[in-house]
Amino acid sequence: MILAVKPRGIGIGPAAWVQLQLGMAILSRSAGIRRKVANAADHAAYFEWKHENFGNVKDTLTKPALWKQISARMRASEERWHVLEFGVAFGHATEWWLSHHDETIIATWDGFDRFTGLPHAWRDLPAGAFSADGQPPDLDDKRITWHVGDLEDTIGEMEAEHIASGRRLAYFDLDLYDPSKVAWEWIRPHLRPGDILYFDEAFDADERRLLDESVLPAGSYDYIGATVMNLAIEVRSLR
Ligand SMILES: C[S@@+](CC[C@H](N)C(=O)[O-])C[C@H]1O[C@@H](n2cnc3c(N)ncnc32)[C@H](O)[C@@H]1O
Known part of the structure; x- marks a missing residue:
């Protein structure tokens, strides 16, 4: 895989840049992975919402x-x-x-x-x-x-x-x-x-x-x- 050259001055280090490139490459190839990432983002946002509205509440497992x-x-x-x-x-x-x-x-x-x-x-x-x-x-x-x-x-x-x-x-x-x-x-x-x-x-x-x-x-x-x-x-x- 050929990684794009990190442009100067974008504010992240080389390791983070490589991670970002790998992540983008994986996301661009698989709709299934894109969906899983989107779902995980929704669950994370819901977690924050519960805490904002009801305080430091605990989740039930199932x-x-x-x-x-x-x-x-x-x-x-x-x-x-x-x-x-x-x-x-x-x-x-x-x-x-x-x-x-x-x-x-x-x-x-x-x-x-x-x-x-x-x-x-x-x-x-x-x-x-x-x-x-x-x-x-x-x-x-x-x-x-x-x-x-x-x-x-x-x-x-x-x-x-x-x-x-x-x-x-x-x-x-x-x-x-x-x-x-x-x-x-x-x-x-x-x-x-x-x-x-x-x-x-x-x-x-x-x-x-x-x-x-x-x-x-x-x-x-x-x-x-x-x-x-x-x-x-x-x-x-x-x-
Ligand atoms: C997730 S399923 C319900 C699952 C069910 N409560 C259970 O636990 O097994 C959602 C249901 O909402 C119904 N539904 C969605 N929009 C509707 C509408 N405008 N009028 C009537 N039913 C609707 C669908 O037909 C579907 O059966």
Whole structure:
């Protein structure tokens, strides 16, 4: 490999210059490596964001461990919970939550999804990723109501009365900013202190935009936990 000659006066030493050249050569050859570097940068920025907004908090290692932290809070509340899952796909999260909590903990589950996958590309996933061919998961649980279609169309059919008792867990997993914002606008007036908000892709620009522009300015929150990707917070007060 022929390295370009280091121009004079660019302010880095020869070793750093060689490293930079090698890095550029590797990045220019592999889209996979470019993606990994971009992901690592997003995770690093998310780490800083958590510290700026919630202080010197510790990460939880895995998503299942974070779910168990949320679950412990729900059980400790001694109230019944209404879960709204925004973005269901094949129902992996739905199945875990419902099979680990009987109706004394989770009273109702409303799942919103078009079930034909992402309406447009997101990160390195194409439009249509997570498609379940338009079919909701085959889960036999009378607590579930599926809202099939674009959330922008179906959220209006949700009866606020249905989730008025006890507490609410709003589970954001639509990946994209626009429908997540519509979901937030709907749920926000129905939230009360003690309710929990979960963001499955808080490390990504779309959910972080919602957090920065809408969710955090709307109230104050206690940090429950986070992984390198996800975030769970409890509503302390709302403005
Ligand atoms: C990451 S998946 C959800 C994964 C699921 N929560 C789980 O844990 O298995 C994201 C889902 O959001 C859905 N989605 C994205 N935009 C939507 C929209 N505007 N309306 C309805 N569903 C949407 C997609 O169809 C996709 O199934």
